[in-house]
Amino acid sequence: MDPIISVSGVTKTYKGGFQALKATDLEIRRGEIFALLGPNGAGKTTLISIICGIVKASGGTITADGHDIVRDYRAARQAIGLVPQELTTDAFESVWATVRFSRGLFGKPPNPAYLEKLLKDLSLWDKKDERIMALSGGMKRRVMIAKALSHEPTILFLDEPTAGVDVELRRDMWEMVRRLRENGTTILLTTHYIEEAEEMADRIGVIAKGEIVIVEEKAELMRKLGRRELTLHLQTPLETLPEGLKAWDLTLTDEGNSIVYAFDAQAAETGISALIRRLAELGLDFKDLQTRESSLEEIFVSLVRDSK
Numbered sequence: 001m002d003p004i005i006s007v008s009g010v011t012k013t014y015k016g017g018f019q020a021l022k023a024t025d026l027e028i029r030r031g032e033i034f035a036l037l038g039p040n041g042a043g044k045t046t047l048i049s050i051i052c053g054i055v056k057a058s059g060g061t062i063t064a065d066g067h068d069i070v071r072d073y074r075a076a077r078q079a080i081g082l083v084p085q086e087l088t089t090d091a092f093e094s095v096w097a098t099v100r101f102s103r104g105l106f107g108k109p110p111n112p113a114y115l116e117k118l119l120k121d122l123s124l125w126d127k128k129d130e131r132i133m134a135l136s137g138g139m140k141r142r143v144m145i146a147k148a149l150s151h152e153p154t155i156l157f158l159d160e161p162t163a164g165v166d167v168e169l170r171r172d173m174w175e176m177v178r179r180l181r182e183n184g185t186t187i188l189l190t191t192h193y194i195e196e197a198e199e200m201a202d203r204i205g206v207i208a209k210g211e212i213v214i215v216e217e218k219a220e221l222m223r224k225l226g227r228r229e230l231t232l233h234l235q236t237p238l239e240t241l242p243e244g245l246k247a248w249d250l251t252l253t254d255e256g257n258s259i260v261y262a263f264d265a266q267a268a269e270t271g272i273s274a275l276i277r278r279l280a281e282l283g284l285d286f287k288d289l290q291t292r293e294s295s296l297e298e299i300f301v302s303l304v305r306d307s308k
């Protein structure tokens with residue numbers, strides 16, 4: 001299937017000479033939730049602002065739903081709903097008026113039935129006559145989403161949807177985004193919360209210093225890069241690791257009560273059976289063992305470190 005968004009060789013150098021994006025290629029598939037994950041200043045907002053036509057690229061081409069974003073700006077922009085990082089609404093307007101106005105900005109004819117369904121889907125219907133200023137922070141965020149979806153786009157961009165939001169609200173937001181996807185909307189979200197990418201995304205792109213370092217199915221990313229850790233709880237604590245264990249990448253933890261072995265789960269030989277044999281030869285008994293998969297957090301830290 002054709003990608004719904006295709007970014008090809010896009011670069012951005014801001015006035016003043018700072019290169020925020022190196023040559024970037026990215027394809028977003030129809031119907032997926034794609035998370036663009038990266039630390040502050042990595043270039044996430046720059047990239048989505050370029051796709052939306054808010055910031056001009058220095059080079060490269062982009063199509064959104066088949067439309068070139070420069071040659072065919074209106075049609076491309078029409079396909080996208082953007083929820084910016086900052087809440088920007090007129091505090092004195094009602095929810096209904098705000099959302100209806102946003103739709104009008106795209107030159108779409110009124111469609112009260114669609115807007116009613118949208119507000120109901122976002123649990124805002126009973127607030128439709130409230131002024132924005134009277135809403136809670138979470139509701140205001142939902143209004144931003146309603147505004148972004150008011151012109152019936154097929155793609156929704158969420159720039160840091162849960163920055164500064166408490167845990168409960170974050171879960172609500174995730175739930176809502178999943179529902180939107182079930183209704184057929186393609187979602188691109190930026191985040192620097194690994195937890196968020198891990199929880200939400202079908203695929204993850206990691207961006208650091210203006211460069212996309214990897215794009216992978218979430219499960220595949222974790223499988224490919226996932227290191228595992230084996231922890232052996234010793235019968236008798238050790239002061240130091242014996243010479244005879246030098247061949248393995250081991251750390252003594254838990255005040256000498258545990259040995260942790262980090263290994264590559266994908267390797268043909270993990271080295272675990274040899275390690276256990278050697279422990280027996282050295283007379284080191286253990287009472288328990290555990291293995292643990294590395295989290296996306298650890299993968300992310302190592303990717304960003306490598307890209308530096």
Ligand SMILES: Nc1ncnc2c1ncn2[C@@H]1O[C@H](COP(=O)(O)OP(=O)(O)OP(=O)(O)O)[C@@H](O)[C@H]1O
Pocket residue numbers: 014015016018020038039040041042043044045046047192
């Ligand atoms: N208008 C601008 N002029 C000059 N430099 C800019 C401009 N906008 C952004 N930058 C720089 O480009 C880099 C990327 O910024 P961008 O906002 O895209 O990062 P981000 O990944 O979205 O970060 P955050 O998670 O903090 O939102 C930063 O170093 C930023 O200072």
